Amino acid sequence: MLCRRIIPCLDVDNGRTVKGVKFQGLRDVGDPVELANAYQAQGADELMFLDISASHQGKETMLEVVDQVARDLMIPFSVGGGIRTIEDVHRTLRAGADKVSVNTAAVNRPELIREIAESCGSQCCVLAIDAQRRGDQWVVLTHGGRKDTGLNALEWARRGVEMGAGEILLTSWDQDGTLDGFDLNLTGTFARALSVPVIASGGAGGPHSFVEVFQKAHADAALAATIFHDGTYTVNSLKEAILKEADVPLRQERGTSL
Amino acid sequence: MSSKLDVIDFGGGNIQSLFRCLDRLEIPYRVKSSQDLPDGSRPMILPGVGAFGAVMKSLEKNGLAERIKSLVEKQIPLLGVCVGLQVLFEESEESPGVPGLGLLPGRVVRFEAKKVPQIGWNRVTCTQGDELSQGYVYFVNSYHARPENGDHTWYEADYEGTFCAAVREQNVAAFQFHPEKSGLFGHRLIQEWHRRVS
Numbered sequence: 001m002l003c004r005r006i007i008p009c010l011d012v013d014n015g016r017t018v019k020g021v022k023f024q025g026l027r028d029v030g031d032p033v034e035l036a037n038a039y040q041a042q043g044a045d046e047l048m049f050l051d052i053s054a055s056h057q058g059k060e061t062m063l064e065v066v067d068q069v070a071r072d073l074m075i076p077f078s079v080g081g082g083i084r085t086i087e088d089v090h091r092t093l094r095a096g097a098d099k100v101s102v103n104t105a106a107v108n109r110p111e112l113i114r115e116i117a118e119s120c121g122s123q124c125c126v127l128a129i130d131a132q133r134r135g136d137q138w139v140v141l142t143h144g145g146r147k148d149t150g151l152n153a154l155e156w157a158r159r160g161v162e163m164g165a166g167e168i169l170l171t172s173w174d175q176d177g178t179l180d181g182f183d184l185n186l187t188g189t190f191a192r193a194l195s196v197p198v199i200a201s202g203g204a205g206g207p208h209s210f211v212e213v214f215q216k217a218h219a220d221a222a223l224a225a226t227i228f229h230d231g232t233y234t235v236n237s238l239k240e241a242i243l244k245e246a247d248v249p250l251r252q253e254r255g256t257s258l
Numbered sequence: 259m260s261s262k263l264d265v266i267d268f269g270g271g272n273i274q275s276l277f278r279c280l281d282r283l284e285i286p287y288r289v290k291s292s293q294d295l296p297d298g299s300r301p302m303i304l305p306g307v308g309a310f311g312a313v314m315k316s317l318e319k320n321g322l323a324e325r326i327k328s329l330v331e332k333q334i335p336l337l338g339v340c341v342g343l344q345v346l347f348e349e350s351e352e353s354p355g356v357p358g359l360g361l362l363p364g365r366v367v368r369f370e371a372k373k374v375p376q377i378g379w380n381r382v383t384c385t386q387g388d389e390l391s392q393g394y395v396y397f398v399n400s401y402h403a404r405p406e407n408g409d410h411t412w413y414e415a416d417y418e419g420t421f422c423a424a425v426r427e428q429n430v431a432a433f434q435f436h437p438e439k440s441g442l443f444g445h446r447l448i449q450e451w452h453r454r455v456s
Contacts, residue, residue, distance in 0.1 A: 001380070001381070001416050001417075002376060002378050002379070002380050002397075002417060003378060003379040003380065003381075003394065004378075005378055005379065040441075045378075045379055070274075070275070070278055071278060071281070071282075072282075074279070074282070074438075074439065074440070074441045074442065074444065074445055075396070075439060075440075075441055076396060076436075076439045093272060094274070096274060096275070096278065098272070098275065098439065120272075121307060121308065122375075123307075123375065123377065123398040124272075166375070166377065167377060195372075195373060195374070196373065196377075197373065197377050197378065220373075220377075220378065221378070251379040251381075251394040252394070253393070253394060253441050253442060253443060257442075258282065258283065258442065258445055258446075258449075
């Protein structure tokens with residue numbers, strides 16, 4: 001049976017891992033290469049890097065980080081943030097990423113999704129959607145949450161999948177950074193409606209929040225940052241705690257070095 | 259250190275991750291292609307990402323496919339990865355009418371599951387009695403092989419039904435999943451294959 005994935009997420013700003021709440025109040029939580037190796041050793045199933053550097057220099061630094069990470073990492077990893085063109089995609093994949101995630105650039109120019117799928121395959125195209133509740137629906141935010149596009153998030157996800165997105169990284173803007181649990185309504189709605197895996201993001205708290213997002217909302221994967229960066233849980237201690245509570249198919253690997 | 263393997267690069271997919279995996283395992287390799295055909299002096303790895311038909315088309319340039327087939331007949335070991343497994347068979351539902359390498363009898367069929375492709379970690383179980391009896395590996399595939407001879411199945415897994423996750427028959431072996439992205443278990447599979455063929 002296919003395992004549910006647990007994916008630590010690293011926001012990278014000019015070569016350092018940072019974390020904030022709702023993308024505000026960023027603080028430094030460490031070297032991304034060291035953290036990536038630590039999470040791999042802890043049993044992470046995949047990693048997600050989000051480059052939030054604004055400067056050109058920051059983008060170049062990110063490619064160096066990707067190259068370093070790729071040397072050591074034996075599990076898949078995605079890189080997103082500031083990927084605007086198919087050339088950016090190729091550079092990121094060449095540096096060693098397995099997948100790229102696109103967000104604002106895809107909203108601005110949906111063709112980018114098709115270009116990635118045709119040139120590199122759907123399996124490396126993750127469409128990231130920042131969704132905010134609006135009544136009984138959700139709208140798409142871009143530019144790190146600063147811009148309300150007015151787009152219906154579910155319609156946008158469907159269109160993205162039609163154009164070739166292989167996975168949807170779905171971040172609940174309402175829950176992000178709160179540790180209150182994932183948005184089950186949002187995740188469940190998307191997971192039922194879409195034919196591709198949905199990665200739940202925003203609000204990861206204790207093991208119970210993971211049990212709920214996997215069992216009630218049928219998320220294929222769940223992303224978390226704060227609980228891992230703060231050391232509240234290691235990936236393996238989280239998995240053990242989840243398994244104590246419920247029968248969720250999770251990957252378990254023993255040993256840490258070749 | 260002198261190379262011990264030939265990795266066949268036919269221009270498709272992200273072959274870099276396999277190179278990095280061999281680097282981590284400290285297994286030296288050469289790169290061979292349709293411009294520089296493998297000569298049978300080393301075991302071969304055939305990695306592949308892409309559609310069955312497109313991969314076969316690339317392999318047929320300059321007689322690369324014929325060369326691979328003739329070396330396999332001369333008992334040179336071959337390890338296929340991902341679509342590199344699928345092209346060992348006779349044909350695929352993905353590209354009707356395109357013959358595969360036909361090194362193993364059987365065909366490649368599409369998953370009948372709710373979500374296709376299968377993306378993520380699945381547990382594989384060995385059916386040929388190896389010491390690496392089971393573990394978790396990373397899959398990205400819409401199609402899987404259905405060997406005509408069940409004895410050729412090496413590992414199997416379950417995705418809304420049992421499917422063939424790896425094959426092995428004499429000097430030919432192949433993984434449907436990505437061992438180079440499958441953590442320690444995946445790396446050990448490659449290490450063990452390499453040990454056996456060296």
